[in-house]
Amino acid sequence: MWSRRKSMSRWHRKVRYGAIMRNCATISGINLLRVNALLILTLVALTARAGSPRIERWATANGIPVYYVHAPEIPMFDLRVVFAAGSARDGAQPGLASLTSALLTEDTAALGVDDFHAALEATGAALGAGSLRDMAWLSLRSLTDPKAATPAVELMRAALLSPRFSDEVFVRTRKQMLAGIKSEEGSPDALGAKALYRAIYGDHPYAAPTSGTETAVSAFTVADAKSFYQRYYVAKNAVLIVVGALDRMAAEKMTNELVRGLPDGEGAPPLPAVKALAVPHAVQIEFPAKQSHLILGQPGIARQDPDYFPLVVGNHVLGGNGTVSLLFGEIREQRGLSYSVSSYFEPMAVAGPFVATLQTDRPRQEEARKVLHAVIKKFIDDGPPLAALAAAKRNLIGGFPLRIDNNSKIAEYVTLIAFYGLPLDYLTTYPQHVAAVTAAQIKDAFKRRVHLETMAEITVGTSATP
């Protein structure tokens, strides 16, 4: 209404599928990956005053775990079903998870595309689907009024259990994906992220872009998507999340109804471990731009990593704490080398990446590279400055209430807890874990785990010296 930015709608979201380190697919408009990165850093902190939302867990009649938070204030709810069906399951067909996800919320056995969307919009609900490397999901936001909720959940159920996989939708979606891939060639962010994942992950399933490759996507058939769906969108591979103004009984009834009849199937197998990088790997991607994008990266941590807290808290000092991090200070505040500079761990099912990145004017590329390396090296060698560590902890702990101040955010972190099997008291114990981290632990963990000398280094820009 007042000011909106709703141009470039659908296809541009597709372009962003898994393209970029922190600009990936969305759950209800929320950038999950970025939220991931933040949450990891931030679930951390729990002030006594804020309290954490109480998560209840049970299983549906057919055995799917349900994670539920009662949020009675606004007459609406968020409902999600999440599968281990991200692009890490693409196998030799990069893009297949994204394609499959995109086909689910278009038409169903009973309803063609126009009728499906019309029925959905008659409820005022928003139904979405998306995927990242680890997970794929369907999500619904609806009013709790049964006049809206009942038909909305029914439509979500139809999308989940009886998607039509029509040729019409398949052909259109594949074309949009191909255009998206082509369009990514014009984005230094997307080019850099793709190169980084390739360099870090080699033959690991995380290596390929979530948006797929032109060759693979061109060769897809609707049967490919159907068999991916049948393999991975099954009860034993699912978790459910409910946040909203539904009491427990209503939530139980709704989730049972949503997944009734979903085949049991099999859980997805564990992903292979990620190998550490053995030799330095520098990649130059030619791109006609004024700036060079510098991206350093290596395998980082899994959700359950024993070094999780030292690394994540340490990174908050190094490059995670917005404008007060060491990298921001040295690169931007002291030298004006980059508008944006940061580092982060992206914990995933198995080691997700550690990334440090900046963008700078081509003539200053070498200077920026040197400073970036020097700051990271000093951090690894010396550990965090004590005052900065104390400040980072205060930021993480004191900022906790902001992480859970609305239903969208609560749903995001309950999704992480549910999908990655984190304990239900994960949040309540998090501040203690953060508080307990010492400078010596951080120094030790960085020394063992972060290896500047073998890091992949991606440069997107012009190689010609100006």
Place this chain on the structure above:
Amino acid sequence: MRYANTFTHRFAGELRMASIRAAWATLFFSFAVFATPQPTQEFALANGLRVIVQEDHRAPVVAIQVWYQVGASYELDGATGQSHALEHMMFKRTKTLKSGEFSRIVADRGGRENAFTSADYTTYFQTWSADQTELSMQLESDRMQNLVLDPAEFKNELKVIQEERRLRTDDSAQALALETVLAHTWQTSPYRQPVIGWPADLAQMQLPDLAAWYHRYYAPNNAILVVVGDVEIARIKQLATRYFGPIPRREVPPPKARPELPQRGEKRLTIASDKLRVPLLMLNYKVPGFTAVGHGQPATEAWEIYALDVLLATLDGGDSARFARHLVRGRELALSAGASYQSASRLEDLFSFTGAPREGHTLAELEAAIKAEIAALQSSPPDPAELARIKIAVVAQEVYQQDSLMGQAMLIGSLAVVGLDWRIKDSYAERIQAINPQQVQAVAKKYFQSDQATIAYVVPAQKHE
């Protein structure tokens, strides 16, 4: 916010512009359960500072924003980018704080902060634990009056801003194209200027320019304080009076009037980009918004603005809207096709269409198809069923938008700062509900004249190898 590239903030933070939701529609089919949020309230200090408070006690957090009535559309030729550059400098020294201390204080207490500049306003915000409300007031009142502009810091920050421009405009095919299109769409309106500033203007920017800008516009009577969250209005009154009350009112001269001249015929341009891989179409029409109501010859009426919003949703309000049904599906002509309408700007603004043709189709075909959709609304009113869908969506959106404190604060502030009564947010759904199909047809006829269009084809540049 006007466009992605005309809205720029201090660092790549997490401000979620999505929180200002696109809301279409209304109470047609009214749902039984309806949330009643706390009413929004406003008061003013003796020095002219307006304070708008929305209590929301769901979580012990608060969003605090200071909106200054100054932005890129206040700037003159040769001096573009000043508002945004000043925004960056507002995080440096004050008479009481060292450079960067502001951010350190906020981070230290678990807060998030950022700022953003648009054509119409410059806004600073913190979101944090509600018990930091007083500290926000203290910090914001300090930099409203005590900024110290240091030459060395300015020199460094200007480099940062130039990097920001390279990152977000020069090296982005779409943003650069949009900047070019806006400069061609507007002849005399300041909306032709990029918020971040033209490269040459950044290069020649001087610190005294920013000092003058600060002294001219950063006065309490030119600012609006918006507070949404776990607060009590009485306490906000007390704090605002304590911290902002002593700041003297100053005469703030109005911006130069630079009305857009009447457009004399269609404008058309082709932009080549060496970074673009998929061609794009941009199509702009100049239309009035809420600030035009009661002005013009004949005077613009309020219902026209709501009817334009309904028209927008008819074409591009979800997967059942006409663009999705006809252009993306149906004729399978477009990879994407979208529309936007800037209805809450200070000056006359745009109703814009954008799209990308599918392979095998041309920009000309897509242009013709979008114009045909407009023509269809001119020749016959939309179906009542289409309006019903739009109205249902607006009811739901009104509920959903209560979920975000920041979103609520953004909506209030963005209306108030351009001189609109923020109360129109509360009657919005009702006003949309009252729109009938004939009114949609009427605004389609009145405002979408072919000689008022600016049409841009953005095409991948030919490679010279």
